[in-house]
Amino acid sequence: MPRTAPPAAAGPAGLTAAQAHVLAAQSADPSYAGHNIGQYIELAGPLDTAALDEAVLRTLDEAPWLRSRPMTRGGLPRLDTSAAADPVGAAVALVRDQLACPPRPELLTAPADSGLAPDLTGALLVTVGPEHHLLVQYFHLLAVDGYGVALLSRRIAEVYTALVHGRPPGPTPFAPVSVLTDADRAYTGSAAQAADRRYWTGRYADRPVPLSPAGRVAPARDTARRHTVHLGAADGAAVRAAARSARVTWAEVVLATTAVRVTAQAGAREAVLAVYAAARTAPGTLRVPATAVNLLPVRLPVRGAGTFRSLLRAAAGELTLLRRHQRLRGEELAREVWPEYGGGRVPGPLVDLRPFETELDFGAIRGRVVSLASGPVDDLAVSAAAGPDGRLRLDFDANPALYEEAEPVRFARLFTADLAALCRAPDVPVASLAASPVHH
Secondary structure, three states, X not given: OOOOOOOOOOOOOOOOHHHHHHHHHXXXXXXXXXXXXXXXXXXXXXXXXXXXXXXXXXXXHHOHHHOOHHHHHOOOOEEEOOOOOOHHHHHHHHHHHHHOOOOOHHHOOOOXXXXXXXHHEEEEEEEEEOOXXXXXXXXXOOOOOHHHHHHHHHHHXXXXXXXXXXXXXXXXXXXXXXXXXXXHHHHOOOHHHHHHHHHHHHHOXXXXXXXXXXXXXXXXXXXXXXXXXXXXXXXXXXXXXXXXXXXXXXXXXXXXXXXXXXXXXXXXXXXXXXXXEOOOOOOOHHHOOOOOOEEEEEEEEOOOOOEHHHHHHHHHHHHHHHHHXXXXXXXXXXXXXXXXXXXXXXXXXXXXXXOOOOEEXXXXXXXXXXXXXXXXXXXXXXXXEEOOOOOEEXXXXXXXXXXXXXXXXXXXXXXXXXXXXXXXXOOOEHHHOOOOOOOX
């Protein structure tokens, strides 16, 4: 992505602060596709496709700013990949091709009633086998973020379940986009914004250099290289035990392990990582399926004499401070602290801690949610989500401009080895473990 200028202070009319920054970045490089996000929900079992069509339509009626034009012509578009040697893989490949397509420039500033803006969103139903379907959803970050997608998915599941059981769905849980835009306007120029700015500029007054295992920087590409790991039962139990012992959650475990791995590869003693924040603290904002997501820095020193337990507690403290000050736009902070990077994003490796449901009830069917893309990847990214049994799914993404095709697999192997060693010995000095910078 090229150097981007900040949007106007208030942003274009009707857009949230996050949307205004996405619009500025996309307008600076209209051919860039990295702001597309997507997922599918795997539905294995007897599916009432008519009820699913109706559930999606009703949900989008409750969030009309996200309605896609194909849905107005009679239900979800259909695709059948069941004849392929790998039906799910074939469907995912087609969706990834869609995610690699940039939006048409005229969609970016189209008025809401023009019939153009809804094409920034889409969904289709893919048949991958007998009684086996994928509900695919793809969006541009100008329309909705990952948290908003989770709201939509939960509501589609609720409405579908009500319909197949012959009862009316409950009232919509959604609030209008104006709840977000009003909150942004109230925050702009406020004492709270000034306090947040003082915190962030003071915390990063020394302008620490973000670490990159690649040793260099490069613009994010349209898509990232990805490798996914599902933690086994033994490693999952070790993660939960380490978290309990430090009175933290799996999120701190993932963040701290990322800091250990990145410092190990870069030969450093401190990690500066980019972390997503929901940026939804005002009343009602957690009910809006739109875009508010923010990207802010976390810095964690990894000292050889320190234990993993102490690093977990430090990670908890950092996340607490991030959440307390999460509304100051990371784009603004990045331009002030790291102007030489030019992209208006907090640079360096990224951690995406996804506290969203990974399974949803569609009547008698248990839907499994699988993320395909979460936004730009400037360097390396670690995304984590916990299943109902507490076990983690870890997605490792790498910027193809910086890393070879095998790097996500290699990084995942080292990361999971670190995770296992650290969680099984949280009171041992990090330097004495195989996960330490010295031993790698």
